[in-house]
Amino acid sequence: MPTPARLHVAHALHEVFGEKGRVPDIWDRDLGEDAALAQALLGLCLRRWGRLQAWVKPKLKDPARGVPLGTQVALAMGLVQLAWLPGVSDHAAVNEAVELAATRDLGFVPHKGLVNAILRRAAKDRAGLAAELEALPATLDRPPAAERALRAALVPHGAVADLEVLWARLQQPPRPSFRVLAGEPPEGLVPDPQLPDCLRLAEGLPFPRPWLEAGHGMVQDRSSQALLSYRWDRPVTRILDACAAPGGKTTTLARRHPGAQLTALEVHPRRVARLRQTLQQRGIEAQVVQADAAEWLERSEGAFDLILLDAPCSGSGTIQKHPEWPWLVHDDLPRLTGLQRRLLTAAAERLAPGGLIIYAVCSWLPEEGIAHRDWLAEARPDLRPTAVWPAALGAPAEVEGELTACFRPHPLRWEGEGFQAFALTR
Structure with a gap:
C-alpha cells in the first residue's frame, strides 16, 4: 500500500x-x-x-x-x-x-x-x-491558457520578449508573506523592504504554524498587502467587502479604518462559516452577510464610503501558487466577465459621493480588469479614476506622477500574485 x-x-x-x-x-x-x-x-x-x-x-x-x-x-x-x-x-x-x-x-x-x-x-x-x-x-x-496569461501579464510593460523568463520564475514555489495581528513576530520572519507591514519567511526556516494558529498573525500574499496599501485620506465610516472570504482583506480593512461599520458579503455557506470564525478569532467586528453579492447590491439601498470588490475571476495570476491552473479547462471566461460587470455596476450604485471603490482580480487577462474600467468610464461618467497606489505598482502608461490609478505590477520586478486592480471615486 x-x-x-x-x-x-x-x-x-x-x-x-x-x-x-x-x-x-x-x-x-x-x-x-x-x-x-x-x-x-x-x-x-x-x-x-x-x-x-x-x-x-x-x-x-x-x-x-x-x-x-x-x-x-x-x-x-x-x-x-x-x-x-x-x-x-x-x-x-x-x-x-x-x-x-x-x-x-x-x-x-x-x-x-x-x-x-x-x-x-x-x-x-x-x-x-x-x-x-x-x-x-x-x-x-505550458498549455495555450498559460501562454495567453503570460503574454497578458507582460504586454502592459512592453516585456513580451521575457516570456520564458517569467515562466521559469513561476515554476518556483512561492515564498509566503505574513502580517502581524498581535504582539511580536516569531524568529525567522523578516520585514519586506518594499512593504512596511509585510513579513517574509527567511530561507530555510520552518513555517510559523503555531504562531498563526494562536491568532497572532496571518498569511497574506504580497500583492494583496500592496493592493490594500492604497492612499486615501477622506473619511470612511461605512465599508463594504463584497466578496469577503476567507477574511484576510476584511481584517486589513478593519485595521486600516478602526471604528468604521464593516459589512462583509459571502455567498457559500462553508466560506461564510470560515469567514465568521476568522473574524471572531481576530477580534474583528463586522456584519457578515450570506448572500449573492450581485443580488444583495442590487436590492440594497445603503451607501458606502469604501467598497472593495475582489471579484470572482479566472485566477490566471495565481499560476505560481496553483500550478494546476494551466491544465484546467478555461471555458467559463464569458460567464466570469459578465458577472464581474454586473458586480461592478451594482457596486457603483452603492458608492457614496466622494467614496472610493477598488475593483480587483487575481488575473492578468485584460478582459477581467482594464477592459471593465474602460467600459465603466463610458457607462458611468460620474465615476473618475483616482490614483491611490505608488507608481511602481502600475504599468508605465497608467502612472500619474508618483501615483497610479491602476494596480498592475511588473511581473518580473514584483514578487507576488498577478493582480489587476483599479480605483474610482464618485
Missing part, C-alpha cells in the same frame, strides 16, 4: 487531470511531517507534467495508443522522485509507484509491470534522467 503522502498526491493529480478540478486547499492538512514531501512531489508533477509524459511516450510499445491516467500518474510520481527528490531512495520511488499502479481506484493494474520496468531503468542513472527531462522544451509544460 502506498504511503498516505503519495496517496494524497495521486488523488490530487486525478482531480486535476481526470476531473479538471482544482487541488483542494486542505488536500495535505492531515499529513503531518509528510506534508513537505507531498507538497514537493505534487508541485513538481504539476509543473513538469508535459515533459514527464513526453519522456515516457517513446518508451511505450505503441506510443500512439497512450496510457490510462492511472499509469500516467504512477509514472510521473516515480520519475519526479528519481529525478528531483534525492532524499527519496530508489526502492521507495519505484516500489511505491508500482504499488500505486496496482491500486484499482488510482492506478491501472495491467500496467504494474510496465511501470516497474520503466522506473527501474530510469533509476540506474538518476542524474541522467534529470538531465534528459530538463533538456525537454519548457513549452511542453
Whole structure:
C-alpha cells in the first residue's frame, strides 16, 4: 500500500487531470511531517507534467495508443522522485509507484509491470534522467491558457520578449508573506523592504504554524498587502467587502479604518462559516452577510464610503501558487466577465459621493480588469479614476506622477500574485 503522502498526491493529480478540478486547499492538512514531501512531489508533477509524459511516450510499445491516467500518474510520481527528490531512495520511488499502479481506484493494474520496468531503468542513472527531462522544451509544460496569461501579464510593460523568463520564475514555489495581528513576530520572519507591514519567511526556516494558529498573525500574499496599501485620506465610516472570504482583506480593512461599520458579503455557506470564525478569532467586528453579492447590491439601498470588490475571476495570476491552473479547462471566461460587470455596476450604485471603490482580480487577462474600467468610464461618467497606489505598482502608461490609478505590477520586478486592480471615486 502506498504511503498516505503519495496517496494524497495521486488523488490530487486525478482531480486535476481526470476531473479538471482544482487541488483542494486542505488536500495535505492531515499529513503531518509528510506534508513537505507531498507538497514537493505534487508541485513538481504539476509543473513538469508535459515533459514527464513526453519522456515516457517513446518508451511505450505503441506510443500512439497512450496510457490510462492511472499509469500516467504512477509514472510521473516515480520519475519526479528519481529525478528531483534525492532524499527519496530508489526502492521507495519505484516500489511505491508500482504499488500505486496496482491500486484499482488510482492506478491501472495491467500496467504494474510496465511501470516497474520503466522506473527501474530510469533509476540506474538518476542524474541522467534529470538531465534528459530538463533538456525537454519548457513549452511542453505550458498549455495555450498559460501562454495567453503570460503574454497578458507582460504586454502592459512592453516585456513580451521575457516570456520564458517569467515562466521559469513561476515554476518556483512561492515564498509566503505574513502580517502581524498581535504582539511580536516569531524568529525567522523578516520585514519586506518594499512593504512596511509585510513579513517574509527567511530561507530555510520552518513555517510559523503555531504562531498563526494562536491568532497572532496571518498569511497574506504580497500583492494583496500592496493592493490594500492604497492612499486615501477622506473619511470612511461605512465599508463594504463584497466578496469577503476567507477574511484576510476584511481584517486589513478593519485595521486600516478602526471604528468604521464593516459589512462583509459571502455567498457559500462553508466560506461564510470560515469567514465568521476568522473574524471572531481576530477580534474583528463586522456584519457578515450570506448572500449573492450581485443580488444583495442590487436590492440594497445603503451607501458606502469604501467598497472593495475582489471579484470572482479566472485566477490566471495565481499560476505560481496553483500550478494546476494551466491544465484546467478555461471555458467559463464569458460567464466570469459578465458577472464581474454586473458586480461592478451594482457596486457603483452603492458608492457614496466622494467614496472610493477598488475593483480587483487575481488575473492578468485584460478582459477581467482594464477592459471593465474602460467600459465603466463610458457607462458611468460620474465615476473618475483616482490614483491611490505608488507608481511602481502600475504599468508605465497608467502612472500619474508618483501615483497610479491602476494596480498592475511588473511581473518580473514584483514578487507576488498577478493582480489587476483599479480605483474610482464618485
